[in-house]
Amino acid sequence: MPYPDAVNLAFNRAVIEPDFAFSTPDRDRPDEPGYWLVLRENDLLVRQAPDGDGFCLPYGRGPLGGPYAVTPVFIGTWLGRPLRTARLVPEAGSAPGLAAVPAGYRSTLLDEKLLSLAGIARQVLHWRDRSRICPACGGAPREIAGSFGARCPTCAREYYPRLHPAVIVLIRRGEEYLLTRKPGWPAGQYGMVAGFVEFAESFEECVVREVAEETGLAVTDIRYVGSQNWPFPSQIMAGFTARWAGGELVVDTTELESAAWFSVKNPPLVLPPPTSIARFIVDRCAPELVAAALARK
Numbered sequence: 001m002p003y004p005d006a007v008n009l010a011f012n013r014a015v016i017e018p019d020f021a022f023s024t025p026d027r028d029r030p031d032e033p034g035y036w037l038v039l040r041e042n043d044l045l046v047r048q049a050p051d052g053d054g055f056c057l058p059y060g061r062g063p064l065g066g067p068y069a070v071t072p073v074f075i076g077t078w079l080g081r082p083l084r085t086a087r088l089v090p091e092a093g094s095a096p097g098l099a100a101v102p103a104g105y106r107s108t109l110l111d112e113k114l115l116s117l118a119g120i121a122r123q124v125l126h127w128r129d130r131s132r133i134c135p136a137c138g139g140a141p142r143e144i145a146g147s148f149g150a151r152c153p154t155c156a157r158e159y160y161p162r163l164h165p166a167v168i169v170l171i172r173r174g175e176e177y178l179l180t181r182k183p184g185w186p187a188g189q190y191g192m193v194a195g196f197v198e199f200a201e202s203f204e205e206c207v208v209r210e211v212a213e214e215t216g217l218a219v220t221d222i223r224y225v226g227s228q229n230w231p232f233p234s235q236i237m238a239g240f241t242a243r244w245a246g247g248e249l250v251v252d253t254t255e256l257e258s259a260a261w262f263s264v265k266n267p268p269l270v271l272p273p274p275t276s277i278a279r280f281i282v283d284r285c286a287p288e289l290v291a292a293a294l295a296r297k
């Protein structure tokens, strides 16, 4: 079992604490040098680590290069020093000595700490980008001290960062598990039913509805497994298991490429990425299926 608990998954704060301490933009000390989390599209700009093994964050007064699509913002401290993040425009060149390394959840080049730091950066920058114009009056909201919120000086409306709750569920029927595949995923890779919580819905109600919509199946015995912050761009995933309670598989091809029942005799070719709660759930709740899939390679 690679992770003792879901809280230890990439993108959750436990991965980077206590080296990382979260703070708010108003607490920055702009003259103090610090670490930089600079994104350009899906890449993180990093330096080769001094010992030559892996990467580390650039350090200095910055900012690094430009121009910026989202200007630098202080988000806390990393290893006791200020940590600031910014997003370059897609066309921006890399600053000298820095490498642009993919920082998506499939990245195998960054360690979990850098991947999780890039995740926080992605969420903060997404929110900063989406909150720069007041949707009610077109004014320019300003930071509310002590938070990442913003208040519009024209109409006084306040806005606070938004995370979008979603569920993901592994369904069991006897010795079989239902796995699903979305268009564009790596060849042979399967995941599981997932979707966003809607108005007036509990997590469990969302599981029942999403499973019915995507697969035509009914489920029961819904059990919470754990959760993961998922900064692509700003979801919080609640993971569950459920038991098949009826219905035949009818795949919603507007959402899924395919879905099928898998077992140790017929395991999936490729398991979900190790950074994902989908993988945590199959590791934890279907270890025999994982063993069969890994043995197949």
Ligand SMILES: [Zn+2]
Pocket: 134, 135, 136, 137, 138, 139, 152, 153, 154, 155, 156, 157
């Ligand atoms: Zn306004």
